Amino acid sequence: VSDKGIYSDIVFSPGLQVKVTGGHQDKTLTCSTTCTLTDNPTYIWYKNGQHLDESTSPQYKDPVSSNYEDSYSCAVKGHEDLRSPAVCVQGQDCNRVTYTKRTICALKGSSVDISCTYFSLYNITSSLWFSPKQSDSWRDKSTPEDLTTDPGHAGRVEYAGEKERGRSTLRITDLREEDSAEYKFIFNTRTSRWGYSFPGTTLTVTDLQVKVTPAAVTEGERVSLTCITTCTLTDNPTYIWYKNGHIVKENTSSLYSDSFSAADSYSCAVKGHEDLHSPAVCQKCWSVTYTHQSICALKGSTVNISCSYTYPSYHEIKKAFWFTKWESGIDAEDLNLVPGYEGRIEYLGDNESDSTLRITDLRLSDSAGYRFRFITSGEKFAGSPVSLTVTDLQVKIRTSWFSTWVTLTCSTTCTLTGHHTYIWYKNGHKVKEDTSSSYSDYCNTEDRFTCAVKAHGDLHSPAVCVRGQKCWSVTYPHQGVCALKGSSVDISSTYVSGYDTITSSLWFSPKRSASWKDELIPEELTTDPGYAGRVEYAGEKERGRSILRITDLREEDSAEYKFIFNTQTSRWGYSFPGTTLTVTGLQVQIKDPTNIIEGKELCLFCESICFLQDNTSYIWYKNGQRLIRHETKYLYLKPVSSEDTGRYSCAVENHEDLHSPEETLTVRCEYVGYNYRTTH
Known part of the structure; x- marks a missing residue:
């Protein structure tokens, strides 16, 4: 052709x-x-x-x-x-394809539009954008594949302008350095393909850096600062200069000069992209530098948001924390105190120069900008925000009514941070493991597909049926459940058997397979001696829904639970992931227990080994008496006094009988005079 x-x-x-x-x-x-x-x-x-x-x-x-x-x-x-x-x-x-710009230079983290106009003497049957750089991942290296199906651009590519005949725009968001490449547009007619061999638009992605001249400088000397990039930014941008976090200049020039002070920090940005600062430069200044400016992570997984920070050597760190909401004149709120994050966040680091915020069991609502703040003996400073986007997995499917060949894509709303391997499942069985998010196969009308990401194999996408919704399926509303030792829990599923009649169904736990007569044939949980008198089924009368209820929960009940149904010809649900139950007790933990001195702040923490769902309210007890107006898992004593000495325990609302063991708190009272010190 x-x-x-x-x-x-x-x-x-x-x-x-x-x-x-x-x-x-x-x-x-x-x-x-x-x-x-x-x-x-x-x-x-x-x-x-x-x-x-x-x-x-x-x-x-x-x-x-x-x-x-x-x-x-x-x-x-x-x-x-x-x-x-x-x-x-x-x-x-x-026939022609005309690119608006031959070269484009754009900022890392920003968005770019690459556009062209085109004309054909014949009817156009299809068109697409592609990058020759991605040819190694194509099924046929001589046949370009649509950039929207490339896993490295997942959730970041869209087409605009198609409705206006003869114009197409490729939009790439959240730009990364690896996006630097040539991009081309082609269209196909019934007889030929047009645009493949012509030069397209070359995109270069750059970040911002501050260069200081001269490199060696003394206090008070005049320095020249340049906001540098690896390419010349398109469209003559306006540069913004920051000194100690405050705007000091806004100009089309990338240069700025000032009298040097070792305590000052400088950074630059481009107007319209103020959130994409350069790293701050300084000698003994205030700065926060993040490992990543933006992160995309899977719902249900764990994410680490890390930074390093500097401050003048004569200051001492008093407090450091992460936050998401900031308003002028209002103090930022430590994430530890924000409802919804209880039990899911942890601060790691040396409390001197680096910090990591770890968030577990990620939710879609955790998508936000996260900032680090530290307070010293004489000042406070906060970094710019890191953007966290939380996504789930969805299977998108392309079929033809005239063929059994299907193409599936494991789709996310953003491009997952790092390099990932995708795992494909057909009717619950692994069929492919590859760095590509696409999978093609021949299928039957009853086949269903799911995908997962390696290292997060328990976080499957919802299953998709090849031909509508009449295929067999078992779906669990929760992949993980956390419940209190001694309480009860409901684990539910919905199921569809297509047009086949279900002959029987049951719940089982793979953990108990050693006690089955045949390890490949699951046995009813209600017949297991370890669950005797503690298991019942609910919801059977409602067609397509089943609930497993376990009472008087024990730690050994922590396991995966699955639902299967049988028809006259086959069994369904055995190989699919079920719901994992974690049973936990409660324990009172005291932060900094070796240094409890009257007058200081103290935090008691009602700890569990997993996150209790459903907006749990906590109850605190001192010497067996309930404390009023303390409903979170944190009990703050500000300041702690000798009167706070006593035995503390905690419980969860509606499970007051399942409180934690008591923990004794002893407060030291120190009086410092000219020549004496006493402790009570």
């Missing part, structure tokens, strides 16, 4: 232009410049994007026929990437 197209470019100096002269039948082509090129260059000619001829003469040697479809362009050897705009021999009505 011949490959035809045309592109336009920004004007270079001197620019190349193809001039067409001659009669109606035969044309003469000349590669023209506004001045005479030095060093007797060799000219290269292209016809419909394909290399045609090379010569030291700027004139193409042969007459050109008047084919309406043909276009010609020229270049100079050694500068093949700087082709002339292509020329249609018979006016402008030949």
